[in-house]
Amino acid sequence: MDAGERDIVRALEKMGIEREMAELVAEDFNVSELKAGRDELLALGIEEHYADDILKILGIEESEVKFSDIELRVNMSSLPDKIKEELKSKLRVVRRKLSREKLDSIVDRAEREYEKARVEPREAVGIVAAQSIGEPGTQMTLRTFHYAGVGAIYITLGLPRIIEIVDARKKPSTPAMKVRLTGEYASNRHKAEMLAMGIEETHIRDVAKVESSTEDMCIRVYLNERELSRRGIEEGEVIDKIKSLDMPIQEEDGKLKIYTRNNSYHELLRLEERVANMLVHGIEGIRRAIVRKSQDGEYMVYTEGSALKKISRIEGVDFSRTTTNNIAEIADVLGIEAARNAIIDEMLNTLEEQGLDVDARHVTLIADAMTVDGEVKQIGRHGLAGEKASVLSRAAFEVTVDNLLEAAIHGETDELKGVTENVIVGQPIRLGTGAVELVAKNYSELR
């Protein structure tokens, strides 16, 4: 509670309002707004008779325009949802200054301005979007790595990251997750850290020394007690894991011997590698997990490596708020709409991190174009540009000769609807002013 709020509480208390109630009111309202009235108090969850009491004590009259009036009037307008919400919340604040006529004129004016700001039909929005993303590309840094938080996780940023997104790679060069936690896990650092420890992948080589001995043709595994206890892994877990290999095993004081079946060196070496890389604990692919406090005060886990599907089954993970930067994985686990939103988020965040201002509409268009068909498609030869209907456009982009040969075999027809095709044959393109046909009447005809 800051100084201002304390003032309000004190003032309200003086006027005979209970402290608890006063605090509730003070949290959301400053003094000038408090003059507003009943609806605001009700919205705070204050009971009706209490609200009336408070108002009586404060000596406030009810204003002409009610919450419901604002709600109704704004909802009736043709404005987009986001603007409606903003308008409503701002109108609520100034409710006392409003009259019904004023409310009407404000909403009408907002509608007029919205109408004025709309795109015109036949606008080449694709080109504008491509330019808006491509043009700042020259200003972006190359090969920047950045840490998530102060921690140790590297994340590709800048132009390489944007290219990676647009390439629809199966796996980003630096996969990472931001795992949000539920309940106690989010508030208790220790619990969060235990969870992080639990998902970090641990191979046998991390907790033991693995050697091959050609002398007695076996693999020797020396367990590292310190590492084991640090990671909270039981010795038995490792031994069970090794036993699951189904190989002849001999145990002797902290040392395990695994024998090969047919005494070949080749097999011995292969086995050594296999044993060393066996996963004893954690989720495959999560190389590191670090606990950090997020801006809203909760503990969360940053991971290097990504495994969205597996993390969803971990207790304490708030899956609905957990994200990864692996878009293909999101498409796989959560579906195409989630992938589309992930593309938008990742792009906007990368651009913003570089200090570049790009309207979200351009980014949404790119994301939508990449995902129209229900699968994430690359921007380039193996995706959007390569699957275009026009032969000429494909030939002009890349792999000219192959595209022409293919087109001949399939007896394709280029209907000359796009931009490149028409440029190639030398006629006006079907976009913007080129899409509109206006024929001036002859001078003589006019007369």
Place this chain on the structure above:
Amino acid sequence: MRTKRIKAIKFGLLSPTEIRKMSAGKVITADTYGEDGFPIEMGLVNQQLGVIDPGLRCKTCGGRMGECPGHFGHIELAAPVIHVGYAKLVYRILTATCRECGRVLLSEGEKRRYLEEIKQQRDKHADVNGVVKQVFKEAAKNEVCMYCGEYFSIDAEGLDDELNEKSSVGSELRERIEDRGFTVSKNALFRREIDPECLFCWSRVPDDDAEQMRLLEFLMRDFELTWVKDARISKKDDKTLVIARGKRAVEFSLSPKRDRVTLNLEDGSSYEFPVKKQGTELFVHNFRWVITDKERVYILKRVLDKLSIYCGVRQKQIKYEKPTTYKEIDDDGKERRLMPTDVRERLERIPDEDVELFGMDPKNARPEWMVLTVLPVPPVTARPSITLESGQRSEDDLTHKLVDIIRINQRFMENRDAGAPQLIIEDLWELLQYHVNTYFDNEIPGIPPARHRSGRPLKTMAQRLKGKEGRFRGSLSGKRVNFSARTVISPDPDIEIDEVGVPEEIAKELTITVNVTERNLELMRETVRRGSKNHPGANYVRRADGRKVKVTESNHETLAEELDIGWKVERHLVDGDIVLFNRQPSLHRLSIMAHYVRVMPGKTFRLNPAVCPPYNADYDGDEMNLHVLQTEEARAEAKILMEVQRNIISPRFGRPIVGGIHDYITGLFLLTMGDRKFNKEEALDILRDIDIDALGEPAGVMSDGSPYWTGKQIFSVILPPGLNLQFRGKVCERCEERGLRCEKEKCPREAYVLIRDGKLISGVIDEMAIGSFKGMIIDRIFRVRGGEAAKRFIKNASRLATNYILRAGFSFGISDEDIPREGKEQISELIEEAEQKVERLIMAYEAGELEALPGRTLEETLELLIMQELGRARDEAGEIAGKYLGIENSGVLMAKSGARGSILNLTQMAACVGQQSVRGERIMRGYQDRTLPHFKHGDRSADARGFVRSSFKDGLSPAEYFFHAIGGREALVDTAVRTSQSGYFQRRLINALQDLEVKYDGTVRETQDTVVQFTYGEDGVDPSKSVGGKSVDIDEILREEIGAST
């Protein structure tokens, strides 16, 4: 003018018939020009193929050079060759079809399914390659053909009866037989449905190519008479047709009743065909699939054996060797080469309906057309020869390649006719294949490229088309243009932002065609009279009959007199003409805008500095291009869409991109800072270039009693009346975010800019107010008053700024980076402290006392801490420097106002350059365990790893200089790599998205009308019409409606 449009372009393979049909003449001579210097007949540049020499006429169309577009010719190949581009596909088809009967090795059901899938894909305009791939994969798996059988004879007696019986076996059999496309006739004779294709028409000698080919092909295919390939067909009498080549001949004769035709072969055997009568013409139909008794028996046996009726020819394995060789592996494991003739024969056998399974359209692309028997020869106009200075002709690469092909072709024929050994024939065949291969593509992996005499690889078909300089990208998507100019740009703050200063020299070269009418006749006369050498003159005149006359010194007077209505005059560029102005790289649409011409002396294009940001231009030698629009429509469109003032708002982020830079910002910053007082004379002097009527009431009187005006008042003069605006300037330190109160109007830094009714009440004008990319004032004026007002404001603001800065004086030099001794001492103390701290960190690390950060190695932790420490030291040094330089310092002023440079720049100049880095790390590389031999092995101290403690002003020590160069090099490399990467990135983006448009229903769709977005950007708002991305400025509405500020 209503123009015709090409509606669609269809692609397909050329059939041999079509190649012959479109050919203007056969080419048989490998030579080009004769000794007389004229093209040789039947040669590669013969005059039937078009003309490239002046004075000659085309023998096909009669056109002269320039009129005749050129015509294709053809070469009859002595032996078929594989088309390289399709070699792989041919292989796939060979493996997927029966070696004997040519049918695709899939059951009817599978075929139906795949055909349906292909059709579905086609309807969706989607790629069929996935399905086709599946077809090839599945078909190649089948080792036995289910359509044709080996025939083995068994006793057929009694089987016929069984078939006709109404037993279950009989009906099942019948069904299955019918499934195969056979019919069961009454007496149990099965035969394929008759191929309805007409073989030839008896009423005349087959004269059209298609019919002739059909007949010959029929003989070759069904009677294995390979020699008839180039046979002559003639009529012996009205009942007998003779097909003859050399001494060999076969005859077709019509029966006396005119109801059947008999084919008499050389060996004495004969075959009969029925004749069908249609009108007066008699047709002989092509009877191909007559099922023999043997076959029938075979099928029956299989069914009766309760075995699948599918069985038959074992499919031998086929091997493909790049680029164009196919081999079949015999049962004994021996490889036998499939010659192109064999391949072609097999491909011919594939029925049309099966061809469709390969995603091919049999009407436009029969598989056998991928094996070439005739080669089209492109018109000479497509491969012009050039005459060297020596008078020698140098032929085009394609011509060279064609010469090779014809030569080998000739040799092949000669050798074959002379009965040369098979080995030699095969060698020549191989060579012919090589030349045809390289003619199509000279970069085939695995075969040596054909070379020019000089050793340079030839540029053949594929090379002509592909790549940046290729036909598609280099000559079709982009072309060289006329009516354009390019020169260096230089600044001119006195011209409007939508103007461009054009050197007179250029204005005299570039022209605009004007129709002479009664209203401009006199003006045009005057223009022509001035000739082409004097500036507002004309270069050409086009008479009413279309004849073009150059305006020369000797004829301009007479031309002016003659000039009449209906003529056209190509006049010079004059002031006010609209042109397009462009700077590369054209990364966004604002890289090309429309400007109005101002003809000026000098040799550079002049540009108002306020329009530099959209072009990303500066004046350090940048060149820009200018294009003169040639039609009224283009000029109208440029005016409506491309004028600078219409593009002040960037569509990228919805804020102005045109705006003040450098001195414009400094000037206004100085003018509006604090409460500078100006007497009337001074005020009017600053405002002298601005068109104003009144200065307004003075702010007060000075001590001497004369009235004065403040800088803010002077600035207010150029603000449109009624303008209301408030925002936080660049100098704002975001007090609220740090938990302090915003003082608003009383801000000590004057960061709160408040404009009421066109008056600047508080705040100082800086980058946030008038700068490009930010420009709040410009933004508001543009939205409320429109582009013209915004343009006027920018012009006025820049004049005001330059006038004031001229008056006040502003400079920045080396002495401006001076810091007093005490400041220097403080800085050096600070840095020394930091270096000691680094030493302590290193000691702790070496003693093993350093605690590693989570997820970090010890070494990484050390590096991180050192970097942090040194970074902090530099920043603090900068703060000290800033303190000693003071706000009045020009550098600090520029950095704070956003005019140029940053505090970091100043820090580096005045205090300390700081840590140099490579890939975000301190400099590590160099010698073993050390960066330079000046340091001890394993030295991790600040100065041994690239910390530059000196400032630029002080100068760097040799080691520091070296480290700085290392860091600088990385920056250079980075920029170079980035430009190429982002260039390609942009190209891909544009290519993928260029066809998207907003339709009338508000949806965004691509060319196939697939909806990409139901509402553009989810709210249908154009970012360039939004306020920094928001469609409605609610705060502004509320403020204006009820005076509330939120």
